[in-house]
Amino acid sequence: MSNWKLICPLDDIPxxxxxxxxxxxxxxxxxxxxxxxxVFALHDKxxxxxxxxxxxxxxxxxVTCPLHGWxxxxxxxxxxxxxxxxxxxFEVKVEGGDVFLAV
Amino acid sequence: xxxxxLVLIGNGMxxxxxxxxxxxxxxxxxEITVFGAEPHPNYNRILLSPVLAGEMQIQDIILNELDWYAxxxxxLHTGKTVTRIDxxxxxxxxxxxxxxxxxxxxxxxxxxxxxxxxxxxxxxGVIGYRDIKDTDEMIExxxxxxxxxxxGGGLLGLEAANGLKLRGMDVTVVHLGPWLLERQLDEVAxxxxxxxxxxKGLKFLLQKQTEALLPAADGSRVGAxxxxxxxxxxxxxxxxxxxIRPNYALAEAAGIHCHRGIVVNDTMxxxxxxxxxxxxxxxxxxxxxxxxxxxxxxxxxxxxxxxxYGIGRYVGSVTSxxxxxxxxxxxxxxxFMGGRxxxxxIVLNDPAGGVYKKLVIKDNKLVGGxxxxxxxxxxxxxxxxxxxxxxxxxxxxxxxxxxxxxxxGHAGNSKAxxxxxxxxxxxxxxxxxxxxxxxxxxxxxxxxxxVKKHTKAASSCGSCSGLVEQILASTIGGAYTPAKLDSKxxxxxxxxxxxxxxxxxxxxxxxxxxxxxDFMEWKTPNGCDKCRPAINYxxxxxxPHESRDDPQSRLINERAHANIQKDGTxxxxxxxxxxxxxxxxxxxxxxxxxKYQVPTVKVTGGQRIDLLGIRKEDLPGVWxxxxxxxxxxxxxxxKSIRTxxxxxxxxxxxxxxxxxxxxxxxxxKMLFDMYAPHKVKLAVSGCPRNCAEAGIKDVGVIGVDxxxxxxxxxxxxIKTEVAVFLCKVxxxxxxxxxxxxxxxxxxxxxxxxxxxxxxLERVGLDYVKGKILEDxxxxxxxxxxxxxxxxDARDPWQTSREAKPIKQxxxxxxxx
Numbered sequence: 001m002s003n004w005k006l007i008c009p010l011d012d013i014p015x016x017x018x019x020x021x022x023x024x025x026x027x028x029x030x031x032x033x034x035x036x037x038x039v040f041a042l043h044d045k046x047x048x049x050x051x052x053x054x055x056x057x058x059x060x061x062x063v064t065c066p067l068h069g070w071x072x073x074x075x076x077x078x079x080x081x082x083x084x085x086x087x088x089x090f091e092v093k094v095e096g097g098d099v100f101l102a103v
Numbered sequence: 104x105x106x107x108x109l110v111l112i113g114n115g116m117x118x119x120x121x122x123x124x125x126x127x128x129x130x131x132x133x134e135i136t137v138f139g140a141e142p143h144p145n146y147n148r149i150l151l152s153p154v155l156a157g158e159m160q161i162q163d164i165i166l167n168e169l170d171w172y173a174x175x176x177x178x179l180h181t182g183k184t185v186t187r188i189d190x191x192x193x194x195x196x197x198x199x200x201x202x203x204x205x206x207x208x209x210x211x212x213x214x215x216x217x218x219x220x221x222x223x224x225x226x227x228g229v230i231g232y233r234d235i236k237d238t239d240e241m242i243e244x245x246x247x248x249x250x251x252x253x254x255g256g257g258l259l260g261l262e263a264a265n266g267l268k269l270r271g272m273d274v275t276v277v278h279l280g281p282w283l284l285e286r287q288l289d290e291v292a293x294x295x296x297x298x299x300x301x302x303k304g305l306k307f308l309l310q311k312q313t314e315a316l317l318p319a320a321d322g323s324r325v326g327a328x329x330x331x332x333x334x335x336x337x338x339x340x341x342x343x344x345x346x347i348r349p350n351y352a353l354a355e356a357a358g359i360h361c362h363r364g365i366v367v368n369d370t371m372x373x374x375x376x377x378x379x380x381x382x383x384x385x386x387x388x389x390x391x392x393x394x395x396x397x398x399x400x401x402x403x404x405x406x407x408x409x410x411x412y413g414i415g416r417y418v419g420s421v422t423s424x425x426x427x428x429x430x431x432x433x434x435x436x437x438x439f440m441g442g443r444x445x446x447x448x449i450v451l452n453d454p455a456g457g458v459y460k461k462l463v464i465k466d467n468k469l470v471g472g473x474x475x476x477x478x479x480x481x482x483x484x485x486x487x488x489x490x491x492x493x494x495x496x497x498x499x500x501x502x503x504x505x506x507x508x509x510x511x512g513h514a515g516n517s518k519a520x521x522x523x524x525x526x527x528x529x530x531x532x533x534x535x536x537x538x539x540x541x542x543x544x545x546x547x548x549x550x551x552x553x554v555k556k557h558t559k560a561a562s563s564c565g566s567c568s569g570l571v572e573q574i575l576a577s578t579i580g581g582a583y584t585p586a587k588l589d590s591k592x593x594x595x596x597x598x599x600x601x602x603x604x605x606x607x608x609x610x611x612x613x614x615x616x617x618x619x620x621d622f623m624e625w626k627t628p629n630g631c632d633k634c635r636p637a638i639n640y641x642x643x644x645x646x647p648h649e650s651r652d653d654p655q656s657r658l659i660n661e662r663a664h665a666n667i668q669k670d671g672t673x674x675x676x677x678x679x680x681x682x683x684x685x686x687x688x689x690x691x692x693x694x695x696x697x698k699y700q701v702p703t704v705k706v707t708g709g710q711r712i713d714l715l716g717i718r719k720e721d722l723p724g725v726w727x728x729x730x731x732x733x734x735x736x737x738x739x740x741x742k743s744i745r746t747x748x749x750x751x752x753x754x755x756x757x758x759x760x761x762x763x764x765x766x767x768x769x770x771x772k773m774l775f776d777m778y779a780p781h782k783v784k785l786a787v788s789g790c791p792r793n794c795a796e797a798g799i800k801d802v803g804v805i806g807v808d809x810x811x812x813x814x815x816x817x818x819x820x821i822k823t824e825v826a827v828f829l830c831k832v833x834x835x836x837x838x839x840x841x842x843x844x845x846x847x848x849x850x851x852x853x854x855x856x857x858x859x860x861x862x863l864e865r866v867g868l869d870y871v872k873g874k875i876l877e878d879x880x881x882x883x884x885x886x887x888x889x890x891x892x893x894x895d896a897r898d899p900w901q902t903s904r905e906a907k908p909i910k911q912x913x914x915x916x917x918x919x
Contacts, residue, residue, distance in 0.1 A: 005917060012910055016629060016655040020914040028914070035629050052671040055659040055719075057632040064632035066659040066667050069562070071632075082557045103917070 030054030047085030114139025117382025118211030124406030155266030223316030227324035245270035248339030260344030434481035437471030480504035531563035594633035637855035647892035676739035681767035682710030691732030709746030752789025761806025763789035776896035
């Protein structure tokens with residue numbers, strides 16, 4: 001059973017933007033918001049050289065890492081071909097204008 | 104919705120390339136069936152010569168494995184020759200009776216070698232050179248027989264001859280023309296080529312007409328070739344390479360209009376609107392192309408129309424040629440013969456050194472060229488030719504190649520073909536020549552963009568792009584065509600170029616990214632990291648007060664007003680106008696460094712102090728402390744004005760002629776917060792000793808006794824480029840006006856990520872001089888527009904720490 005944690009109001013994440021959630025252990029989580037208000041969560045660590053994906057540019061349902069430009073699918077955490085790799089994904093939902101993360 | 108049926112006749116490079124382009128843009132549009140007469144999946148026909156020469160294996164040249172067809176749900180009939188097209192019932196019928204229905208038909212039947220109509224051309228051992236079967240037959244013949252005769256001294260004939268020689272045969276090339284490759288080379292280059300092939304052991308008979316092929320004594324296969332003049336030579340294998348004939352009999356029999364090929368319009372459609380055709384079987388505007396590069400352009404256009412997008416026209420191609428014989432470098436393109444009344448030629452001829460270059464020029468534009476022995480600059484010349492660039496300002500060094508035209512970086516400095524496989528090509532990502540060649544061959548890459556994606560070479564700083572293009576050109580030969588600069592799409596989200604997007608934004612008065620995506624029919628909902636920052640820049644530079652800056656279209660550095668480092672921390676550089684500072688500022692910087700435990704403090708090349716290793720959440724605090732001491736952002740992170748570097752100048756220096764520090768501060772204040780296509784750096788020196796290094800800046804100002812000299816387009820980075828002299832002015836105000844106008848012109852017309860040196864190379868210094876020096880009103884208007892667009896400039900540090908986006912800097916803490 002997932003334990004949903006309130007993160008922030010959706011409005012605190014800009015469309016095509018992100019926020020960082022700091023955990024006490026296990027590394028940061030990046031929460032992304034698309035242009036159509038879908039929300040996704042990935043481990044904030046690029047599979048290539050560990051860049052903070054939360055600082056990348058969001059487009060469609062993808063994010064481009066700020067360090068070397070790898071692209072990742074927000075939904076699956078998979079790197080976009082021809083790059084190969086993946087980032088952990090986390091369950092996330094929007095209810096009543098608030099964003100919740102499964103921990 | 105039921106899918107339409109698309110049938111492709113011809114499982115070769117042009118047809119399958121069209122399918123690939125189609126699947127990229129409309130993967131769900133069609134149920135696809137492919138007929139191929141050969142028993143193989145699609146392979147790279149161009150690389151048959153390296154296979155024959157023993158440098159590659161058949162499996163290396165397969166482009167699409169059977170899995171690829173399965174993966175895309177394509178039904179593949181190999182080894183079946185289509186014998187009839189029934190246009191009334193819309194059916195395709197193959198020799199074994201297989202029938203397939205179509206809604207759209209794509210014909211890509213290619214061509215067949217022309218077999219000389221001489222007695223004996225049906226004998227065993229007489230073949231054309233076209234496919235894997237022919238190649239296998241030649242390899243087999245080389246094992247058992249001695250004498251080979253190749254008829255035809257064109258590209259294909261020479262490659263075949265070279266391969267057979269390497270396989271141990273005694274090879275004679277028979278050629279009707281006065282010299283080899285007379286359609287690709289002029290006489291001088293043709294003779295040089297012949298000499299070096301003779302040195303490799305090939306024999307040549309020029310201006311010889313074949314009369315008959317005679318059977319061997321036992322009658323089993325060919326035994327000799329006899330010429331019109333009575334001469335006779337032994338031949339156990341005869342390869343006909345005297346040209347190709349488009350395969351259009353099938354289309355013609357179906358009543359589709361043909362004239363030396365299947366006639367198509369600029370959308371690759373035949374006279375039957377349901378039927379398209381691409382490749383060597385096609386006659387477009389009266390021309391049938393036999394090289395691969397034009398076919399790929401055709402494929403793109405045909406795919407676009409098959410996908411019902413309805414944009415894109417094929418308007419013909421200029422082709423270039425490269426011979427794939429290891430150890431021989433030749434390149435030709437365009438109208439290389441010259442010798443006409445309206446053309447001029449520049450020739451470099453060094454027979455002893457084995458180098459010959461001829462460039463043909465018409466109306467100050469390169470229209471053709473031949474190179475032998477040193478072809479490193481071939482792709483560069485070809486790009487100049489395709490772009491139709493005015494070359495008169497580089498004419499004096501043009502023949503010596505790109506390196507002498509000002510590129511002293513390593514772009515194209517080494518000759519691609521001569522580099523060992525282990526040599527590092529891309530210094531940023533550590534990619535060797537060997538791994539680039541391997542990716543090109545194994546993955547079937549044909550463009551610079553594809554190589555960038557698959558190997559990462561040239562995908563960071565881009566300085567090795569030229570070299571990667573050369574490797575591409577030398578690996579796949581004539582199949583490589585550089586895209587025309589001003590029509591290269593910005594990225595995969597669109598077909599439109601930077602030029603088209605800039606012009607459309609201005610002409611249609613588009614002021615938001617959504618309007619651009621909508622009007623220009625973007626393929627993605629909100630672009631990508633390549634196009635969105637470019638569009639954002641075009642919008643705010645075209646309509647400075649009307650179009651709103653979109654932070655989410657900026658890359659992180661410009662969003663966080665600091666420079667991201669490899670560990671995710673940031674570097675902060677406060678502005679020091681003209682490189683000047685005060686004890687109070689230094690004290691404030693020292694305090695910040697201590698308070699936030701900044702691990703590294705460094706002096707930069709642009710005369711500033713860099714605080715490295717600051718955590719993102721500390722940025723607003725750092726800015727507040729620096730702001731409190733009167734300092735503002737140094738923009739050391741942006742595609743924007745960076746620094747104005749100065750020397751001490753007349754205030755203190757005993758040699759100084761002008762107050763360079765003062766001039767530098769004034770320029771920097773005028774340009775504060777100026778965004779541009781790329782970063783912009785200036786320098787002001789107080790005398791010609793030029794201690795501020797103004798010669799490698801976007802705008803370099805050098806004080807002389809009577810005023811200032813202004814230099815533009817210098818660059819000290821990726822591509823070291825010496826700034827060129829723009830003009831001499833007398834007063835400080837004139838320095839502001841001329842340099843301001845120059846930068847505004849660049850801001851209004853440059854393409855995103857184009858430094859001033861690249862922009863100048865593209866438009867030419869004369870164009871810029873015309874706008875800045877010869878048009879006083881225009882210059883004043885440019886300067887006024889610059890000042891107007893910067894009139895509301897505010898410190899981005901102060902703005903962003905006071906405004907709502909402050910939230911982006913604060914992480915959300917999750918309690919365990």
